[in-house]
Every structure is written in C-alpha cells, then in structure tokens.
Amino acid sequence: MRSYNPPTATYRIQFHAGFTFKQLKEIIPYLHALGISTIYASPVFRATPGSQHGYDVTDPHMINPEIGTIDELREIHQLLQQHDMTWLQDIVPNHMAFHAENTRLYDVMERGPLSPYYHYFDIDWHHPDFAGKLMAPVLGRPVEACISDHEIKLGIRPDGFTLNYYQQVFPLSVTAYDLISDQLADSDALPLKKLFSALYQRATAGTSLDEWSSSKRELMAEVKDLGMLQALVDKVNNNAALMTKILAKQDYRLACWSDADRAINYRRFFTVNELITLKMETPEVFNEYHTFLHSLYRENLVQGLRIDHIDGLQDPETYIARLRQLFGGSCYIIAEKILEAQESLQYSWDLQGTSGYEFLAFVNHLLSNQQGVVELREYYNTLVPSVYEDLVLEKKRLILERYMGGEWDNLVRLCYTLKLADARVNRDLLKEAIGLFMICLPVYRLYPGPGDVGSNELVAATFAHMRSMNRSAESAILLLEQWWEQHKLPFLMRLMQFTGPLTAKGVEDTTFYVYNALLSHNEVGDSPATVPVNFHQLMIIRQQQTPHALNTTATHDTKRGEDGRMRLNMLTLFAREWKELIGQWRAMNQPGPLLNDEYFIYQSIVSGYFESSPEFIERLQQYIIKALRESKVNSSWSSPDEEYEKKATDFISRVLQSKSFLDTLLPFIEKLDSYAYVASLAQVLVKMTAPGIPDTYQGTEIWDYSYVDPDNRRPVDYAVRSSFLNKISALSGSALFDYLATHRKEGAEKLYLIWKVLHCRKRFPNLFLEGDYLPLQTSAGNVLAFARVYKQEWAVVVIPLPDERPVTASVLLPKGAPVRWKDIFSGERIAIEGAVDVGLVLKRFPVGLLIPENI
Numbered sequence: 001m002r003s004y005n006p007p008t009a010t011y012r013i014q015f016h017a018g019f020t021f022k023q024l025k026e027i028i029p030y031l032h033a034l035g036i037s038t039i040y041a042s043p044v045f046r047a048t049p050g051s052q053h054g055y056d057v058t059d060p061h062m063i064n065p066e067i068g069t070i071d072e073l074r075e076i077h078q079l080l081q082q083h084d085m086t087w088l089q090d091i092v093p094n095h096m097a098f099h100a101e102n103t104r105l106y107d108v109m110e111r112g113p114l115s116p117y118y119h120y121f122d123i124d125w126h127h128p129d130f131a132g133k134l135m136a137p138v139l140g141r142p143v144e145a146c147i148s149d150h151e152i153k154l155g156i157r158p159d160g161f162t163l164n165y166y167q168q169v170f171p172l173s174v175t176a177y178d179l180i181s182d183q184l185a186d187s188d189a190l191p192l193k194k195l196f197s198a199l200y201q202r203a204t205a206g207t208s209l210d211e212w213s214s215s216k217r218e219l220m221a222e223v224k225d226l227g228m229l230q231a232l233v234d235k236v237n238n239n240a241a242l243m244t245k246i247l248a249k250q251d252y253r254l255a256c257w258s259d260a261d262r263a264i265n266y267r268r269f270f271t272v273n274e275l276i277t278l279k280m281e282t283p284e285v286f287n288e289y290h291t292f293l294h295s296l297y298r299e300n301l302v303q304g305l306r307i308d309h310i311d312g313l314q315d316p317e318t319y320i321a322r323l324r325q326l327f328g329g330s331c332y333i334i335a336e337k338i339l340e341a342q343e344s345l346q347y348s349w350d351l352q353g354t355s356g357y358e359f360l361a362f363v364n365h366l367l368s369n370q371q372g373v374v375e376l377r378e379y380y381n382t383l384v385p386s387v388y389e390d391l392v393l394e395k396k397r398l399i400l401e402r403y404m405g406g407e408w409d410n411l412v413r414l415c416y417t418l419k420l421a422d423a424r425v426n427r428d429l430l431k432e433a434i435g436l437f438m439i440c441l442p443v444y445r446l447y448p449g450p451g452d453v454g455s456n457e458l459v460a461a462t463f464a465h466m467r468s469m470n471r472s473a474e475s476a477i478l479l480l481e482q483w484w485e486q487h488k489l490p491f492l493m494r495l496m497q498f499t500g501p502l503t504a505k506g507v508e509d510t511t512f513y514v515y516n517a518l519l520s521h522n523e524v525g526d527s528p529a530t531v532p533v534n535f536h537q538l539m540i541i542r543q544q545q546t547p548h549a550l551n552t553t554a555t556h557d558t559k560r561g562e563d564g565r566m567r568l569n570m571l572t573l574f575a576r577e578w579k580e581l582i583g584q585w586r587a588m589n590q591p592g593p594l595l596n597d598e599y600f601i602y603q604s605i606v607s608g609y610f611e612s613s614p615e616f617i618e619r620l621q622q623y624i625i626k627a628l629r630e631s632k633v634n635s636s637w638s639s640p641d642e643e644y645e646k647k648a649t650d651f652i653s654r655v656l657q658s659k660s661f662l663d664t665l666l667p668f669i670e671k672l673d674s675y676a677y678v679a680s681l682a683q684v685l686v687k688m689t690a691p692g693i694p695d696t697y698q699g700t701e702i703w704d705y706s707y708v709d710p711d712n713r714r715p716v717d718y719a720v721r722s723s724f725l726n727k728i729s730a731l732s733g734s735a736l737f738d739y740l741a742t743h744r745k746e747g748a749e750k751l752y753l754i755w756k757v758l759h760c761r762k763r764f765p766n767l768f769l770e771g772d773y774l775p776l777q778t779s780a781g782n783v784l785a786f787a788r789v790y791k792q793e794w795a796v797v798v799i800p801l802p803d804e805r806p807v808t809a810s811v812l813l814p815k816g817a818p819v820r821w822k823d824i825f826s827g828e829r830i831a832i833e834g835a836v837d838v839g840l841v842l843k844r845f846p847v848g849l850l851i852p853e854n855i
Contacts, residue, residue, distance in 0.1 A: 003329040003330050004329060004330050004331060004332045004352070005086075005303070005330070005332070006332050006352060006548040006693060006769060007037045007038035007086060007088065007304070007332065007693050008037040008038075008693070008758070008761045008762055008765055008768070008769070009035060009036050009037050009038065009688070009693065009694050009695075009696070009758050009761060010036070010037070010038045010039075010040040010088055010550065010693060010694070010695045010696070011031055011034075011036040011038070011039060011040060011695070011696050011698070012040045012042070012555065012556070012695060012696065012697045012698055013039055013040065013041055013042060013698055014042045014052075014053065014054075014556055014698060014713055015041065015042050015043075015044055015054060015064070015067040016051060016052045016053070016054070016066065016067065017050065017066040017067065018715065019067075019715070020066070020067040020068050021067055021068030021069075021072040021073060021075075021076055022068065022072070024039070024076060025072075025075065025076055025079060026718075027718045027722075028076070028079050028080065028083060028085070029083070030718060030721065030722045030725065031085075032083040032085060033725060033729070033755075034701065034725060034751075034754065034755055034758060035754070035755055035757075035758025035759045035761070035762060036085070036696070036758065037084075037085055037086065037762070038085060038086045038087065038088050038303075038304070039076075039080065039085065039086070039087050039088065040088045040090070040306070040695060041087060041088065041089050041090060042054045042055075042090050042556070043055055043057060043089075043090050043091065043092050043308075044063055044064055044067060044068075044073070044089065045057050045059060045060045045061075045062065045063065045064060045092075045292075046058050046059035046060075046062045046063070046064045046065065046101070047064050047066075047097065048097045048099045048101055048274075049066070049101065050066075051064075051066070052710065052713060053556065053709075053713070054067075054090075054092075055092050055095075055275075055308065056096070056097035056099070056274065056275060057092050057095075057096045057097060058096065058097050058099055058101040058102040058103070059101070059102070059103065059104075060092075060096075060289050060290075060292060060293065061291060061292040062292065073296075073301055074299075074301065077300070077301050086303040086304065087301065087302050087303055087304070088302075088303070088304040088305070088306055088332065089293070089296070089302045089304065089305055089306065090306045090308060091293060091305055091306065091307060091308060092308045092309075093278065093280050093286075093289065093290075093307065093308070093313065093319065094269060094277055094278065094280065094308065094309045094310075094312035094313060095268075095269040095275045095276060095277045095278060095309075095312070096121075096275070096276060096278060097274060097275060097276075098136075098138075098273065098274050098275060098276045099274065100162075100168070100169040100170065100171075103209060103213070104117040104120055104121075104209070105117070105121060105276060106170075106171055107171075107209050107212070108120070108121065108123075108134065108251070109134060109136070109170055109171050109173065109250070109251055109252045110160070110171035110172070110173055110174060110203075110251070111173070111174055111203050111204075111212070111251070112173060112174075112175065112251030113251075114174075114203060114204055114206075115209075116208060116209065117209070119279060119282065119285075120278065120279065120285055120288075121266060121276050121277065121278055121279065122266060122267040122276070122277040122278060122279050123265060123266045123276075124265040124266070124410065125265075127265035127410070128413075129263050129265070130253055130265045132251075133250065133251055133252050133253040134251065134252040134253070134265065134266060135252070135253055135255055135259075135260065135263075135264055135265050135266060136170065136252045136253060136254050136255060137255045137256065137257045137258075137259055137260035137264070137273045138165060138168055138170075138254065138255075138257060138273070139165060139254055139255060139256045139257065140256065140257065141256055142256055143247065143254050143255060143256070146165065146254075147240050147243050147244055147247070148240055150237060150238070150240065150243075151165060151166070152164070152165050152243060152247070152254065153165075153233075153237045154172065154180070154233050154236045154237055154243075154246070155169070155233070156220075156229060156230070156233060157169075157220075158217055158220055158221070159213060159216045159217050159220065160172070160199070160216040160220060161180070163246075163247075163250070163254075165254070170252070170254075172246075172250075173249065173250040173251045173252070174199065174200055174203040174204070175249045175250070175251060176246050176249040176250060177196045177199060177200050178196075178200075179242070179245055179246050179249060180196060180232070180236065180246070181193050181196040181197070183232060183235055183236065183242070184232060188225075188228070189228060189232075191223070191224065191225065192223070192225070192228060192229060192232065195219060195220075195222075195223060198219050199215075199216065199219055202215040202216070202219070257273055258638060260273050260406060261402060261403045261404070261405055261406065261638075262405045262406055263405075263406040263409070264406035264407065264410070265410075267407075267497065268501075269309070269312065269501075270501040270504055270505055271399070271403045271404060271501065271505055277312060280313050280314070280319060281313065281314040281315050281318065281319070283322075286319070286322055290323075290326060293305075294326055294327065297327055297331065303331070303332065304331060304332035304333065304334075305323070305327065305331060305332070305333045305334075306333075306334050306335070306336065306355055307319075307320075307323075307333070307334070307335040307336060308336050309336055309500075310335040310336060310337055311337065311338075311444050311445050311496075311497075311500040312497060312500065312501075313497075314493050314494070314497060315493060316335075316346075316349065316447065317346065317348055317349060317447065317449075320333075320335075320349050320350055320351060321350060324350045332352055332548070333350075333351050333352060334351060334352050334353050334354060334355055334549060334550060335349070335351055335354060335355065336354070336355045336357075337354045337355070337444075338357050338358075338444055338524065338525055339354065339357070339358040339443075339525070340442060340443045340444070340527070341361070341527070341530045341531065341533070342533075343443055344541075344545065345545070345546060345549075346447055346454075347545075351546075352546065352548040352549060353546030353547075353548055353549020353550065353692070354546070354549050354550065355549075355550050355552060355555070355695075356525075356549060356550035356551050356552030356692065356695060357524050357525025357526075357552065357555075358525055359525075359542075359549070359550070359551040359552060359553075359687070359690075359692060360523065360524070360525045360526060360552055360553050360558070361523070361525045361526035361527075361530060362535060362538050362539075363535075363553065363683050363686055363687065364520065364521060364523065364526050364565065364569070365521075365526075365530060365532040365535075366532070366535045366686070366784065366801070367566060367569055367679045367682060367683055367801065367802055368518075368520070368521070368532075368569045368572050368802065369569075369572035369573050369801075369802045369803065370532060370572075371572075372571065372572025372573055372574075372575045372802075373518060373521075373572050375572075375575040375576075376517055376518050376571060376572060376575050376578070377517045377518065377528070379575065379579050380516065380517035380518075380599070381517075383582075383595055383596075383599060384516070384595060384596045384599070386515060388511070388515050388517075388528050388529050389529060391511050391514055391515050392506065392507055392511050392529075393439055393440070393469075395506045395507070395510040395511045395514065395632075396438070396439045396502055396503065396506030396507070397435070397439055397506075398506070398510065398632065399502055399505045399506040399510065400435055400438060400439065400502055400506075403505065404498070404501070404502060404505075407498050408431065408434070408435060409431070411434050411491075411494065411495060411498065412427060412430055412431045412434060414490075414491055414494060415430060415434075415491060418488070418490055418491055420479075420483060420488055420491055421479065425475075425476065425479065426475070426476065429472075429473045429475060429476040430476045430479070430480075432470060432473045432476065433466070433473050433476035433477045433479070433480045434480065434495070436466040436469060436470060436473065436477070437462060437463075437466060437480060437495070437499075438495070438498065438499050438502050439502070439506075440462045440465040440466050440469065441458070441462050441499050441503075442458065442461070442462070443458060443503075444499065444500040444503050444504070445496040445497075445499045445500045446458065446459065446496055446499075447496070448484070448487060448489060448492040448493060448496065449487065449489065459484055463477065463480075463481050507527075508524060508559075509630050510630060510631065510632055512559065512630075513600070513627045513628075513630040513631035514596070514631050514633060515528060516596060516599050516600045516603065518568065518569075518571065518572070518603075519559075519560070519568055519600070519603045519604070519607065520560075520565045520566075520568035520569045520607070522559060523558060523559050523560075523565065524555070524557055524558055524559065535784065536773075536775035536786065539690050539691055539773045539775075539786070540773055540775075542690070542691040542692060542773075543691035543772065543773045546691075546692070547691045547692065547769065547770070548692070548693055548769065549692050549693070550692060550693050550694075550695045551687045551688075551690060551692035551693060551694050551695060552687075552695045552697070553565075553683055553684070553687055553697075553700075554696075554697040554700045554704055554712070555695075555697055556697070556709060556712065556713060557709070558697075558708070558712065559707075559708045560607050560608070560705075560706065560707055560708065560712075561607075561608070561700070561703075561704035561705045561706040561707070561712065562680070562683065562697075562700060562704050563676070563680045563700075563703045563704045563705055563747075563750075564607035564608050564704065564705040564706070564707075565607065566676045566679040566680045566683060567606060567607055567669070567672050567673065567676040567705075568603060568606060568607045569676070569679060569802065570672045570675045570676045570679060570802060571603075571606070571672070572802060573675060573802055573803070573804055574668075574671065574672070577668070578668075581664060581665075581668060582599070582602060584664060585602060585655075585661065585664070586598065588658075588660055588661065589651070589654070589655050589658070589661060591647075591651075592647075592648075592651045593634075593644070593647055593648040593651055594634060596633075597624075597628065597631075597634065597648060598651070600624075600627060601620075601624060601648065601651065601652060604620060604623065604624065604627075604707070605620065605652075605655075605656070605665065606665075606668075606669060606672070607705065608620060608623075608705045608706070608707055609665070609669055609705070610705055612656045612657065612662060616656075617652060617653055617656050617657075619707065619711055620652050620656075620707070621649040621652050621653070622711070623707040623708065623711055624645075624648050624649060624652060625645050625648075625649065626708065627708075628641075628644070628645055628648060675802060677744065677749070677846065678800060678846040678847070679802055680703070680750060681749060681750060681753055681799075681846050681847050682784075682799035682800065682801075682846075682847050684750060684753055684754060684757075685753060685757065685797060685799060685847045685849060686784075686797065686799060688754070688757040688758065688761065689757065689768065689788060689795065689797045689849065690773070690786075690797075691773055694757075694758075694761075696754065697712075698716050699716035699717075699721070701721055701747075701750065701751045701754050702720075702721060702724065702746060702747025702748070702750055702751050703745075703746070703747035703750060720746075721751065724743070724746070724747075724748050724751050725751060725755060727739065728740075728748065728751065728752050728755065729755070732827070733827075736752075737826075737844060737845075740752055749845075749846075752825075753825065753847070756824050756825055756849075757824070757849060760795070760824055760849065760851065764790075764793050764795070764851075764855075766790050766791075766793070767788055767789075767790040767793040767794075767795055768788060768795070770790055771788040771789050771790035771793065771795075772788070772789045772790070773786060773787075773788060774786060774787040774788070774789055774814065776796070776811050776812060776813065776814075777811070777812040778809045778810070778811050778812070778838075779809045779810045779811075779812075779835075780805075780807075780808065780809035781801070781803075782800060782801045782802075782803035782805055782807060782809065783798065783799070783800055783801060783807060783809040783811065783838050784797075784798075784799050784801055785797060785798045785799075785811040785838075787813070787814075787817070792855075793852075793855065794817065794818055794851065794852050795849060795850065795851050796811070796813070796821070796848075796849070796850040796851075797847075797848070797849055797850075798811060798838060798841045798842065798847065798848040798849075798850070799847045799848075800838070800842070800846070800847070807838050807839065807842065808838070808839065809838045810835045810836060810837050810838060811835060811836050811838060811841075812834065812835045813832055813834065813835065813836070817832070818832075818852040818853075818854075819831055819832060819833055820832075820852065820853040820854065821850040821851065821852060821853055822850065822851055822852075822853045823841060823844075823845070823848050823849065823850055824849045824850075824851060825844070825845035825847070825848065825849065826843065826844035826845050828840075828843065828844060829853055830850065
C-alpha cells in the first residue's frame with residue numbers, strides 16, 4: 001500500500017522572466033479543465049539574472065524574484081487546492097551558478113578559508129597547479145593581456161570592493177586589503193586605512209555570511225570622502241604591475257575560459273564553466289541546501305520532488321535516503337536518470353521512478369517500422385560510411401582529450417594521492433586505462449559499493465572492450481580492474497562522477513549531431529544502436545517496478561518536438577521514396593554544405609516544417625548553427641567557422657524559397673503526415689494509458705514540431721489552446737468530428753485526445769495507477785492492443801502501428817472481460833464477445849480507448 005499520493009497527470013512549466021507565477025495563475029483553470037493534476041515546475045529558486053531555465057541557481061533559500069514571490073506561490077497553492085491540483089518541484093542538488101549573485105561562492109572567493117562555505121563546493125584546494133586558489137575561468141584571453149590592457153578593474157559597491165571584468169563581477173579577497181591600503185600614503189587618508197582595517201577584522205572574526213554582508217554595508221556607508229576613495233580606485237586601475245600583485249593575493253585565480261579544458265580544480269556540470277558543483281555528500285551541505293525547500297514542503301506548497309542530474313552526485317543512494325528521511329514517505333520523488341537499453345533503475349533507491357526518458361525510447365521504437373529503420377541506416381551508410389558504435393568511442397575520446405583534460409588528469413592524480421598507485425606505475429598508461437574505462441563504459445555511470453552485484457557483467461564487458469582497443473595498456477588495465485574487485489570506493493565513486501558528463505557530451509551533444517541515419521532516434525534516452533525489445537514485456541516490467549515513474553515524450557532537453565519525431569519516424573514507411581527524393585534534392589540544390597550536414601538539414605526540414613515563412617527559416621537556421629557547433633566537425637562553440645555556418649544557413653534560405661524544391665517537399669510531407677498524425681495520437685494515447693504518470697511538456701497538447709532548446713522554450717500561446725478546449729468541450733457527435741477534421745493541422749485532435757484520456761484517468765485513478773497491464777493478442781502485426789485491469793475496472797487501448805498495409809486485424813479479449821464497451825473518443829458502443837474488429841474500434845477516431853459501458 002503506497003504512503004504517497006502520486007499525480008495522475010503532470011504538466012511541465014518552464015519559469016523565467018517571460019513566464020512568471022502571474023502567468024501560471026492565469027492558465028491554471030485551463031490546465032484543470034484539460035485534466036492536469038500536477039504542475040511540474042522548473043527550478044523556481046533564485047538564479048542568474050535573465051536565466052531562461054532556472055538550473056543556474058544562485059540561492060536555494062529564496063524564490064527567484066524574476067518569476068515571483070513566496071506570497072504569490074502561496075496564492076497559487078490556494079488556487080491549486082481549489083482545483084484539487086498539486087505541485088512537483090524540480091530541484092538541482094548537483095550544482096549552482098559560478099556567478100557573483102551566488103553569495104555562498106562569492107564569500108568563498110572573498111574570504112577564502114575563513115568562509116563558512118569553504119567546503120560547500122566541490123573544489124580541490126590541494127590541486128598542485130593552483131596553490132590553494134579557486135580557478136575562475138572567465139576571461140576571454142590570458143590574464144596577462146587583460147591586465148596589460150586594463151580590462152580587469154577594481155570597483156566599489158555598497159557591499160565592498162570588487163574586481164570587474166567587463167560585466168562580470170568578483171569580490172576583492174580580504175587578503176589583498178593590505179596592498180590596497182598601502183597605496184594610501186597621505187595623512188588625510190587615515191579614515192580609509194581604518195576602513196580596510198575594520199573590514200579585515202570583521203572578515204576574520206568568524207562571522208556568518210549575513211553578519212559579514214551587513215558589516216560591509218555598514219562600514220562602506222560610513223565612508224565620507226568618496227572622492228578620495230575613487231582616486232584610490234583610479235590609482236590602482238592605472239597601475240598594471242600593482243594589479244598583477246593584487247590578483248596574486250586573491251583566493252581565486254582568474255584564467256582564460258578555455259584553460260579549464262586542460263586544467264581545473266573544481267567540478268563543473270558537464271563542461272560548463274559557469275556551473276560549479278556542490279559537495280552534496282557532506283551532511284552539512286545537504287542540510288543547509290535543503291532548508292528552504294523543506295520549509296516549502298512543510299507548508300504544503302510542494303508535494304513532490306524531481307531530482308535533476310542525480311548521476312552527478314557522488315553517492316546517489318545516500319542522497320536519496322537522506323532526502324527521503326527529510327521529506328518522509330508521503331513525498332512523491334522521482335529523479336532524472338537516463339537509462340540505457342536493458343538498464344533498470346537501482347532497486348535500492350527509494351524513489352517512485354525516473355523522469356521518463358526511457359519511456360520516450362520505448363514508444364519511439366514502437367512507432368518506427370523496423371524494416372524501414374534498417375533500410376534507412378543502410379542507405380545512410382552509402383552516403384556517409386560510418387559505424388555508430390565507432391563514432392561514439394571516437395567522440396567520447398574527443399571530449400575527454402579536448403574538453404575534459406583537466407578532469408582526466410585530476411583522476412590520475414587521485415590514484416597516487418590515495419596510494420592506489422606508486423611511482424612504479426607508468427602514469428601515461430594509467431591515464432590511458434582510466435580514459436578507456438570512461439570511453440568504453442556503455443551506460444552513463446555505475447554505483448560501486450560492496451552490495452553492488454548488478455553491475456558485474458557491465459564492468460567485465462567494459463574491461464574486455466578496453467583490452468580490445470589497447471593491449472599495450474594491459475598492466476594499467478589490470479590494476480584498474482583490481483580496484484573494482486577490491487571496491488576502492490573513494491576513487492571509483494569519484495570516477496563515476498565524470499563518466500555521465502562524458503557520455504552526455506560525447507553522445508547526446510556530439511555523436512547525435514554527426515550520425516544522421518534517422519534523426520528521430522538521436523534522442524535523449526534513445527539511441528540509433530538500440531535494439532527494440534517487446535513493448536508489452538517492457539510495460540509489464542514497468543508496472544511491476546516503477547508504476548509511478550513519469551511517461552514523457554517531450555522535455556526542455558529533447559532534441560526535437562514529439563510530433564516532429566513521429567513525422568521522421570514515418571520515413572521508415574517510405575524509405576524508397578525518401579532515397580529518390582534525396583537524390584533529386586542533392587542534384588537541384590547544389591552548391592550546399594557537406595553531404596552529412598545537407599542530409600541533416602533535409603531531415604530537419606521534414607521534422608519541423610509547418611510553412612515556409614521567414615520565421616520558420618530563421619528558426620531552422622539558428623538550429624543548424626547550433627547543430628554544426630555541437631557536432632564539432634565543421635564548426636564548434638570554441639572555434640566557430642562562421643563562413644561554413646553561413647554556407648549552411650544560406651542553403652536553407654535558398655532551398656526553402658525554391659519552388660522546385662517545395663513542389664517535391666510539400667506533397668511528401670502531406671503523405672508523411674497522413675501517417676504521422678496517427679502515430680502522434682498513438683504516442684500520446686500510449687503515454688497516457690501505459691504504466692506510469694503521463695507528462696505533458698508545456699504547449700505540446702497540440703502539434704509540436706520544435707527543435708532543440710532554445711527553440712522548444714518559445715512562448716506558448718495558451719489563448720489558442722484554451723479556445724480549442726472550450727470549443728471541443730461544447731461540441732458532440734458529427735459537429736465535433738467535423739471540427740476536429742477541419743482543425744487537424746492545428747492539432748485539435750491531439751488536444752481532444754489528451755482531454756478525454758486525462759478525464760478518464762481522473763475518473764478511474766486506481767485503474768491507471770495500480771491496474772495490471774495485460775497484453776492483448778491481435779491477428780496482425782500492425783496493431784498494438786493492451787488492457788489495464790484493476791478489480792472490476794477495465795480499459796482497452798488499441799492503436800495502429802506504422803505500416804502501409806490497411807488495418808484489418810482483430811483484437812482478442814481474455815476470458816472474464818466485459819462484453820459491452822464504450823469508446824471514449826467516438827462515443828460508439830461496442831459489444832465484444834471474444835474478439836473485436838479493429839476497424840470497428842477505429843471507425844471514427846484514429847486510435848481507441850474502450851471502457852466498460854456500465855461504469
């Protein structure tokens with residue numbers, strides 16, 4: 001018996017200055033009418049100014065003022081209670097922003113070891129290259145050049161002294177006060193000398209952050225001669241030699257941003273310099289970080305938690321146990337955990353499940369024609385000969401060598417620090433062995449410990465793969481293998497904090513933009529290499545293990561919209577025609593970018609096309625620039641080739657204004673859509689009726705043909721969606737279906753399906769939350785059917801699968817099933833004794849959901 005109350009349906013909201021608590025309040029009645037039970041909120045805590053996502057938290061103890069206030073959140077709570085709705089909060093325990101607004105980090109940079117937050121962040125203070133200083137990789141070029149050109153300046157604020165680099169602000173470390181004070185030789189400057197002395201005394205008196213901040217403001221406010229203070233600042237800023245000395249006395253070291261790719265002494269989120277991680281494994285850090293969040297939970301403003309990037313934590317199991325102890329068994333808790341094919345969530349984690357990326361992969365393969373997938377892969381290999389698995393290894397090594405060299409060296413040094421290796425162990429071979437393990441590991445990470453036996457096969461397979469790649473490193477590989485066998489946890493747990501980032505950057509953010517056989521499977525949670533598993537079997541396991549995990553098909557991180565993905569999947573039905581079109585387009589559209597990028601562009605046009613408007617062309621151009629840089633082949637973020645990028649964007653503009661191209665493209669998209677519409681509806685229906693909690697990403701209740709962020713975070717027109725819902729809910733019979741058919745291109749059918757199914761879930765919550773999953777036998781392979789059963793409650797789901805053949809199958813119901821049924825979409829009543837013809841179920845609507853007539 002569960003002690004928590006899971007959602008029946010979540011709706012993801014991305015908060016930022018352009019969509020605040022005020023805007024949310026306005027749409028709550030609409031979301032309630034749609035059937036949503038739970039607001040699934042992006043991080044709402046104070047973040048860097050202008051943050052579009054909230055994952056760059058600067059203060060976990062306050063609501064982000066750009067999106068609202070605590071009082072507004074309380075008002076929302078009252079409104080949600082009136083509608084019997086709840087709140088699922090996304091939290092970010094792995095990292096915070098490397099930014100002046102992060103007062104905890106600011107204090108570390110200002111007071112160094114005197115700061116109560118000195119051990120709050122994951123910083124290696126003993127790194128041999130940084131002499132006890134925090135690396136601050138924020139400069140655009142070497143620090144010497146910045147000093148010479150007076151780009152780094154001393155500044156004054158009401159809360160003290162700063163070092164400014166253009167718009168970036170950092171504190172003047174208190175250890176440098178004496179250097180500044182020494183510039184005050186005149187006897188009239190005695191008050192300023194006393195200021196620096198008083199500041200230093202307060203800084204070193206063991207004061208808390210709040211006390212220190214108040215002291216600084218009080219002392220700075222007492223300054224009478226602001227002109228003399230400004231003259232002092234000007235004197236410092238005009239003396240490059242003095243600035244060099246001042247920087248040498250900081251508790252941090254300013255460096256060029258690109259230096260962090262080669263040497264670094266803090267753990268980053270992935271390879272993002274602007275995000276510094278936390279030592280969340282420390283109880284004091286855990287307790288301090290979660291104080292405000294827990295107060296929101298105690299006040300009942302929050303009823304559930306979603307843990308962001310749990311794989312970044314040193315010990316996820318212990319973190320979850322502490323979180324569960326703090327929030328109790330009645331709190332619904334899920335985690336963002338990307339599971340590879342055949343991988344399961346750790347059974348020892350006290351969670352309700354994941355945020356649902358594995359479900360995206362399950363349904364994505366279900367709604368692809370597998371024969372067509374193979375044909376398209378073979379065709380792509382004739383255009384761009386490549387092996388996906390080899391590319392993954394190549395790109396992971398690229399990321400490790402070019403962008404994570406500092407982290408790699410840190411891991412090697414840790415082996416010697418922990419005395420796992422001595423001077424007899426060849427350092428280069430050990431480095432290669434560690435790198436090979438990270439590259440060859442086929443999952444994001446493992447969870448080493450004495451009780452971990454489930455990963456033994458994965459570890460063995462990884463070492464076998466390593467040996468096949470580099471036999472000359474055998475001695476170091478053997479040593480690393482022994483550490484696994486001996487559970488050398490301090491090193492292994494640290495190692496695991498970097499395998500996830502390497503996979504994310506090497507695969508999701510690189511290989512997925514290079515291997516372009518079928519872009520719909522280049523998706524978070526999915527992979528071109530995934531071998532589909534029987535969908536029914538997957539759902540039976542899901543019902544048994546994580547029946548209340550989220551079922552998602554679109555998120556703020558997915559590579560393309562869920563309906564654009566289905567449109568691409570329909571290429572698997574028309575592989576021959578697609579190949580012919582590519583041949584025509586390549587001939588008619590030259591000159592263009594390199595073939596691999598051109599093929600990527602054609603698929604991107606197909607997945608996102610709505611109309612050839614200037615807005616669409618610009619969106620696609622911006623997406624392609626990002627894709628080219630992520631691929632790191634012909635351009636990159638660190639070294640953008642703007643000339644090549646312009647060649648690609650000009651190509652897009654030219655082909656989308658070419659009549660001959662559009663005359664071949666548009667009929668083909670229309671043909672794809674005749675199948676893709678059905679596949680999209682099938683995707684949503686399965687998401688909402690299979691084991692799990694259906695999640696709807698903001699705005700995707702109608703067709704979603706967006707690209708990766710920031711495109712998928714554009715403003716949502718809720719007036720259009722609300723108007724659709726109002727109209728649909730007021731119609732019935734032929735008038736309703738005429739309206740749906742007329743507004744098919746706008747996505748009215750999708751919204752109608754969501755509305756009907758979510759209200760069905762509300763009517764029968766136990767059926768979908770606790771009910772058994774029963775695969776139903778069909779007479780043909782182009783139909784999927786299953787039942788959900790809870791005591792006397794039943795529901796039967798019927799969807800066509802991608803196939804050019806007409807759907808002529810029948811569905812066999814088990815003994816004991818009801819006889820009289822009603823389809824919730826068409827309203828049709830159907831008598832079923834043993835089996836039912838699928839054509840009868842799908843007569844009025846492309847997919848079917850049957851419930852017994854008498855309930």
